[in-house]
Amino acid sequence: MLSVRDLKxxxxxxxxxxxxxxxxxxxxxxxxxxxxxxxxxxxxxxAMYSMLGLVRDxxxxxxxxxxxxxxxxxxxxxxxxxRVRGGEVGMIFQDPMTALTPVYTVGWQIVEQIRAHxxxxxxxxxxxxIELLGEVGIPNPRSRVNQFPHEFSGGMRQRVxxxxxxxxxxxxxxxxxxxxALDVTTQAQxxxxxERLQQSYGSSIVxxxxxxxVIAEMADRVVVxxxxxxxxxxxxxxxxxxxxxPYTWGLLGAVxxxxxxxxxxxxxxxxxxxxxxxxxxxxxxxxxxxxxxxxDQRPPLHGSDDHLDACWLSDEQRLQIRPTPEGPEARP
Amino acid sequence: MLSFIxxxxxxxxxxxxxxxxxxxxxxxxxxGVDPAARIAGRSASPAVVAAVRAAFGLNRPLPVxxxxxxDHLFIKHDLTSYVxxxxxxxxxxxxxxxxxxxxxxxxxxIWIIVGVxxxxxxxxxxGKFIDPLIMFxxxxxxxVPAYWLGEVVNYFTQSKFHSSVFSWVPSSGYVSPLTNPWxxxxxxxxxxxxxxxxxxxxxxxxxxxxxxxxxxEDYVRTARAKGLSERRILLRHALRCSLISIVSLFGLDFxxxxxxxxxxxxIVMGLPGIGQLTYNSLQNLDLPVIMGCVMYAAFFVVFxxxxxxxxxxxxxxxxxxx
Amino acid sequence: MSDExxxxxxxxxxxxxxxxxxxxxxxxxxxxxxxxxxxxxxxxxxxxxxxxxxxxxLxxxxxxxxxxxxxxxxxxxxxxxxxxxxxxxxxxREMQLVFQDPYASLNPRRTVGDIVADPLKINKVxxxxxxxxxxxxxxVTVGLDPSSLRRYPHEFSGGQRQRIxIARSLALNPLLVxxxxxxxxxxxxxxxxxxxxxxxxxxxxxxxxxxxxxDLGVVRHVSDRVGVMYLGEIVEIGDAEEIYDAPxxxxxxxxxxxxxxxxxxxxxxRERIIITGDxxxxxxxxxxxxxxxxCPAATELCRSDKPELIELRPGHLVACHHPRNVA
Numbered sequence: 001m002l003s004v005r006d007l008k009x010x011x012x013x014x015x016x017x018x019x020x021x022x023x024x025x026x027x028x029x030x031x032x033x034x035x036x037x038x039x040x041x042x043x044x045x046x047a048m049y050s051m052l053g054l055v056r057d058x059x060x061x062x063x064x065x066x067x068x069x070x071x072x073x074x075x076x077x078x079x080x081x082x083r084v085r086g087g088e089v090g091m092i093f094q095d096p097m098t099a100l101t102p103v104y105t106v107g108w109q110i111v112e113q114i115r116a117h118x119x120x121x122x123x124x125x126x127x128x129x130i131e132l133l134g135e136v137g138i139p140n141p142r143s144r145v146n147q148f149p150h151e152f153s154g155g156m157r158q159r160v161x162x163x164x165x166x167x168x169x170x171x172x173x174x175x176x177x178x179x180x181a182l183d184v185t186t187q188a189q190x191x192x193x194x195e196r197l198q199q200s201y202g203s204s205i206v207x208x209x210x211x212x213x214v215i216a217e218m219a220d221r222v223v224v225x226x227x228x229x230x231x232x233x234x235x236x237x238x239x240x241x242x243x244x245x246p247y248t249w250g251l252l253g254a255v256x257x258x259x260x261x262x263x264x265x266x267x268x269x270x271x272x273x274x275x276x277x278x279x280x281x282x283x284x285x286x287x288x289x290x291x292x293x294x295x296d297q298r299p300p301l302h303g304s305d306d307h308l309d310a311c312w313l314s315d316e317q318r319l320q321i322r323p324t325p326e327g328p329e330a331r332p
Numbered sequence: 333m334l335s336f337i338x339x340x341x342x343x344x345x346x347x348x349x350x351x352x353x354x355x356x357x358x359x360x361x362x363x364g365v366d367p368a369a370r371i372a373g374r375s376a377s378p379a380v381v382a383a384v385r386a387a388f389g390l391n392r393p394l395p396v397x398x399x400x401x402x403d404h405l406f407i408k409h410d411l412t413s414y415v416x417x418x419x420x421x422x423x424x425x426x427x428x429x430x431x432x433x434x435x436x437x438x439x440x441x442i443w444i445i446v447g448v449x450x451x452x453x454x455x456x457x458x459g460k461f462i463d464p465l466i467m468f469x470x471x472x473x474x475x476v477p478a479y480w481l482g483e484v485v486n487y488f489t490q491s492k493f494h495s496s497v498f499s500w501v502p503s504s505g506y507v508s509p510l511t512n513p514w515x516x517x518x519x520x521x522x523x524x525x526x527x528x529x530x531x532x533x534x535x536x537x538x539x540x541x542x543x544x545x546x547x548x549e550d551y552v553r554t555a556r557a558k559g560l561s562e563r564r565i566l567l568r569h570a571l572r573c574s575l576i577s578i579v580s581l582f583g584l585d586f587x588x589x590x591x592x593x594x595x596x597x598x599i600v601m602g603l604p605g606i607g608q609l610t611y612n613s614l615q616n617l618d619l620p621v622i623m624g625c626v627m628y629a630a631f632f633v634v635f636x637x638x639x640x641x642x643x644x645x646x647x648x649x650x651x652x653x654x
Numbered sequence: 655m656s657d658e659x660x661x662x663x664x665x666x667x668x669x670x671x672x673x674x675x676x677x678x679x680x681x682x683x684x685x686x687x688x689x690x691x692x693x694x695x696x697x698x699x700x701x702x703x704x705x706x707x708x709x710x711x712l713x714x715x716x717x718x719x720x721x722x723x724x725x726x727x728x729x730x731x732x733x734x735x736x737x738x739x740x741x742x743x744x745x746x747r748e749m750q751l752v753f754q755d756p757y758a759s760l761n762p763r764r765t766v767g768d769i770v771a772d773p774l775k776i777n778k779v780x781x782x783x784x785x786x787x788x789x790x791x792x793x794v795t796v797g798l799d800p801s802s803l804r805r806y807p808h809e810f811s812g813g814q815r816q817r818i819x820i821a822r823s824l825a826l827n828p829l830l831v832x833x834x835x836x837x838x839x840x841x842x843x844x845x846x847x848x849x850x851x852x853x854x855x856x857x858x859x860x861x862x863x864x865x866x867x868x869d870l871g872v873v874r875h876v877s878d879r880v881g882v883m884y885l886g887e888i889v890e891i892g893d894a895e896e897i898y899d900a901p902x903x904x905x906x907x908x909x910x911x912x913x914x915x916x917x918x919x920x921x922x923x924r925e926r927i928i929i930t931g932d933x934x935x936x937x938x939x940x941x942x943x944x945x946x947x948x949c950p951a952a953t954e955l956c957r958s959d960k961p962e963l964i965e966l967r968p969g970h971l972v973a974c975h976h977p978r979n980v981a
Contacts, residue, residue: 039841054556058459078562086559093557098550101569103648112568113558148649153932164558183704183868188912188928210841213914241918254846256875258898258913259924264853265846265875271811272841 001204002028002172007064009043009050009228011057018275020046022228024064025301028172033198033205035219035236037212037251039272043228044208045176052089052174053081069171087117090165090203094177096157100149106133106160107145110167117168132163137193155186162193166201173198175207179214191217212251216240221306224248227273227283234307244309247284249322282312290321336645336652344638351630356398359623360390370619371411405627411620421624424609429628431506432605435598436589438520439527444582446528447535448571454536455543456566467540470533482526482600489522504602523601527594531585538581542574549573576647583640590636591629660830660862661693661716661749666725668708668715668886672937683937685711687886687944688725690963693830698856698863700877700894702870702909706933708886709866713832716864717749718742730829747777750823754835756815760807766818767803773825792821797851813844817851824859832864837872849876870913874898879969882906885944886936888963892970900979902972905929905945943975951976 009021021043028034038044049055051066051074066074073084085091093099100109110129114120120128126145133141136159149157158178165173175194179187191214198205207218215222215236222239224232224247232245243249253266270287279285285295292312299310313321360367368385369376376384385391389400404411409422454466489498502519509516546552547570555565595607606625613621645651668686685708693699703709714720716727718734727734729745737745750773753759760769767789774785790800796817807815816836823831833852837845849872855861867873873880874894881891882903890903901907908927917923929948934940940947946956955975963973966980 039843052557054553056556082559082561084559085557091554091557093550093554095550099554101551101555101573102650103572112560116559116564150650155932161554164554184870184909184912185704185929186932187914188926189930191914192926192928211914212842213916216916216918217914240916250843252916252918254842255916256846256849256869256871257915258871258874258910259915265850267846267850268843269847271813271844 001030001032001069002206003065003067004047004051005065005067007047007051007062007066009046009055009060009062012059012061013276015276019278020228020275021050022278024223024225024228024230026223026230026233028204028206030171031198031202031204033207033218033220034223035215035221036206036208036223036225037210037215038225039210039251041227041272041275042225043275044225047225048174048176048206048208052085052091053078054085083117086113086170087168088170089172089174090168090170092158092161092165092173092175092178095181096154096161097181099161100157102149105146105148106152110145110160110164113164114167129163129167132167133160136160136163136166136197137189138163154182155189158182158186158190159193162190162197166197166203169201170203173203173205175205177209178207180209180211187214194218212240212255224251227278228275229283230301230308230310231284232307232309233301234303234309238307242307243322244303244307244318245284245311246288246290246313248309282310290317333645333652337642340638340641344634347634348631351634352402352627353398355623355626355630356401359619360397360401361394367619370617405624411624421620424621425606425624425628428604428606428609430508431603432590432592432594432598432607434506434509434516434520435523435527435601435603435605436586436594438517438524439531439589440582440586442524442528443530443532443535444578446532448539448578450532450536451539451543452566452571454540455547455570456562458544463540466536470536473529473533474537476530478526478530478596479600481529482523482597485522485526486600506603506605523597523603526601527589527597535578535581539574539578542577543570546570546574572647576644579640579643579647583636583643587633587636590632592625658695659692660695660730661864662691662728663712663716664690664726664728666690666712666715666727667723668711668720669723681937683935684886684939685936686715686722687939689883689886689888690725691881691888691891693862693864695829695862696860697878698865698876700873700880701864701866701883702868702873702880703883704868704909704933706936707883708936709868709883710834711886712883713751713834713864713866717751717832718746719751747773747826748829750826750828750831752816752819752823752831752833752836755839756812756819757807757839759819760815762807765804765806766810769807770818770821770825773822777826779826788825789821792824795824795855796821811844812840813847816840816848820848820851820855824855827859828861830862830864832866834866835868836865838867838869845872852876870910882909885933885939887944887973888971889945889974890970890972891963892967892972896967896970902966902970902977902979903945903974904949904951904976904978907978908950943973 005025007021007024011018011020024047026034036044046055050060050062062074064074065072068084068088076084100106107126107129110132111122111125114125114128115122130141130145133145138144138156138159152160178194179190182190194205195218207214209215219236222234222236223230224239224245226247231247232239232243239248240252243252250266250268254268256265268287273283273286280298281296282299285291288295290313294312299312301308301310303309368381368388368390371384371388388404389397409420411421412419450466450470454463457463489501490503494501501522502515505519507515507519552565552569555569592607592610594605595611598605598607599611606628609621610625613625666686666689667684670683670685671680672683689712691699701709701712711720715722718727722735729749732745734742734745770792771785771789774780774788779785780788789803793800793803798814798817798821807818810818837848840848852863853876856863863876865873865876877894879892880894880897881888882897882905883889884905890897890901890906897906898910901910908929911924911927915923927950929950931948934947942958943949943956943961946952949956953976959975961973961975963971965971966977
């Protein structure tokens with residue numbers, strides 16, 4: 001469905017080259033939910049935006065290959081890209097409070113998108129947008145369709161954004177931190193809605209988040225990103241239960257849990273590396289407690305059975321540092 | 333929406349009332365000034381002064397005096413000029429107002445069109461050659477003093493090329509649109525252009541800045557993600573939201589200009605408008621006229637602001653409930 | 655932890671009046687609606703709730719940054735409500751705040767050394783040299799390099815800024831630190847550093863924390879006791895372990911059930927209870943129990959009668975007509 005190979009995004013700045021994304025490769029299968037997790041500045045959002053031509057900075061340079069349904073979309077003309085965006089690929093954003101144009105009714109905005117991609121008349125498109133609002137769980141869609149964004153609560157606005165993203169039956173849905181700005185109960189409503197819609201629409205979803213809990217809840221497969229590079233890629237259950245990369249270990253250990261009391265959190269020393277001076281070797285090495293001399297060289301993404309990681313540690317070393325709960329044989 | 337308009341108008345009336353009280357107090361309750369002598373006119377006999385004092389009730393309590401004054405100003409219309417004795421004030425203002433209104437309205441149409449076009453073109457071509465060019469022309473036009481620009485325009489249209497290229501330009505003055513609309517427009521064309529030049533640049537710059545901000549907003553990103561064309565994003569989304577600040581700027585400028593701030597242009601272009609009237613009355617310390625002009629100016633500023641707020645509410649649904 | 659009560663709030667109410675949507679109608683939003691609680695010396699009391707539940711307003715009322723509308727706040731046995739600014743000052747020193755946004759809460763035009771020295775200078779604690787020494791000491795305490803004293807806030811990362819905020823709050827050796835969402839603006843790995851630091855400081859300096867957050871995991875991690883707020887009221891308060899393992903209020907139960915979890919063990923997951931709708935407008939409160947419009951277990955009684963906060967287990971109070979996990 002979506003196949004990204006060696007995606008690189010960099011910005012020319014006064015302080016030098018800012019490497020936001022540096023060699024990202026992943027695939028998204030049909031009806032699959034892929035989670036991309038990383039801390040701020042890890043390049044997870046920039047990667048998605050640059051793929052779709054949403055990074056409109058004169059100083060940006062993008063290279064690599066992005067194939068959507070077998071067709072190369074990197075470097076498409078503006079007009080061709082407009083057909084992809086909103087038509088075949090829908091997007092959901094982080095902050096529903098600012099994602100809608102404040103001066104138009106929500107119905108107007110959904111109709112606008114439908115009419116940009118289909119031959120529907122205004123009346124048909126309005127009927128469709130009422131139907132969509134109902135589908136995403138907005139009560140009284142018939143009257144709500146004529147209301148302005150500020151008349152909706154945060155959770156309801158995010159539902160509107162979702163309705164809009166789905167309006168043209170996209171094959172792929174990209175959700176950038178869709179629940180970060182929302183409360184837990186609203187987050188649960190939205191995640192539940194996305195799961196149900198994914199079943200009925202059969203779209204693939206790429207969900208970008210810093211919350212590994214959301215990934216665990218939603219994703220089939222996970223990409224863990226650090227400093228613009230993938231640190232680990234694998235099935236959700238593998239990454240969460242048998243993490244291989246020291247960064248993933250730290251990330252998982254740092255989350256305060258609701259289900260059990262951990263006496264002390266695992267911390268990763270230092271702060272995330274600035275994208276302005278990513279080291280040539282392993283970007284995580286300066287914060288890694290298992291750092292070796294070889295870490296000055298960039299580790300390749302390697303592994304087996306659909307579980308890849310970019311770390312120089314050998315399997316034996318990893319087992320020693322972090323024995324898996326069921327022992328090595330139990331690993332799938 | 334209707335209740336919003338009504339509320340806005342009520343508050344406008346209240347503001348006007350407050351202004352009239354303040355103007356009244358400044359002119360008639362200032363210690364050490366005898367308003368009766370001021371109103372009675374230059375070299376008036378003591379008997380006349382006494383008559384004025386009686387007619388305006390200047391020996392009665394302040395609130396009564398205020399009411400009598402408003403009565404003379406707005407109902408009886410019999411306040412007379414201090415300098416030109418027996419010339420009533422109100423007809424003077426009513427005579428000057430259409431001139432100023434014609435000048436400002438025409439100029440406003442021009443500067444809004446030019447400013448919006450300039451701002452949109454500059455914002456759409458950020459980083460290209462045309463953007464800084466428009467911005468430079470804009471700032472240059474803003475920086476030119478009105479009287480200088482007016483004089484230069486006059487020099488070229490009225491004397492230097494008057495016999496050749498600009499032979500169709502009439503000599504300065506004002507013709508009512510009711511007598512001859514064509515001559516009205518022709519007489520005002522260059523004053524319009526002169527006044528508009530001073531504002532179009534600011535509007536283009538402000539609009540460009542607003543547009544550039546708007547283009548970085550989340551909703552524009554959403555619009556792009558929807559697959560809309562750049563043109564539609566710029567005009568229907570970014571421009572629509574940016575117009576809100578242009579409208580408030582326009583309200584202030586328009587109100588102030590109609591209220592007399594177009595003075596320089598009026599004088600240079602020889603237009604007998606409110607600005608000129610105010611200027612003359614200030615020169616002569618013609619108290620009744622000054623007061624009339626101030627009231628008139630206040631009325632327009634307040635009225636323009638009320639209209640702006642209503643337009644604001646039309647443009648931005650979030651304001652309607654507030 | 656001792657049983658000595660450091661801070662006691664009794665029936666604290668805070669309302670905000672604003673111009674209503676209709677002409678001439680003023681609307682009164684009750685942000686905090688009759689909260690009573692105790693903070694014991696040496697403990698961490700966590701207050702958890704969703705945005706708009708009044709937890710930040712409550713914190714500001716407790717430290718007298720906002721005047722309460724009614725009710726009383728006692729600190730070490732002294733009633734603070736009604737004290738004058740001058741009378742409050744000695745008590746203020748003992749109660750310090752750490753704010754959510756490490757970007758907005760530090761003055762960008764002053765060096766971080768000056769920022770941390772401010773409370774000392776304002777309260778005239780010691781000479782210039784003594785203050786300088788104390789600031790260096792504070793920097794070391796919170797894990798910052800004292801050589802960076804002369805730098806400005808923008809030169810620090812979010813986590814470091816939050817450390818500066820903590821250093822400032824500790825300058826006057828307070829008894830109570832009120833932390834309002836201190837880690838919610840930070841990345842997970844940095845958040846863990848700050849949480850660990852706060853735990854260490856509590857131990858070495860014998861601090862008492864009132865810890866306000868929306869993140870249920872964070873609150874469980876730091877708290878000895880937890881209060882759950884909904885629409886300006888405490889609906890459940892008690893021992894943290896007990897509340898997380900066996901919540902009695904349906905709201906707490908639903909809240910805990912929907913937190914995304916790392917199912918990294920084979921233990922069965924809690925069943926998700928997704929409550930529908932949005933939090934009601936605090937200026938238009940429901941009748942009876944404020945949670946009843948969204949509660950899966952609501953009955954006629956909940957619609958008409960407001961449940962009192964009562965002690966159903968030792969030290970565990972719940973405001974619900976139909977509590978769970980009672981046995």
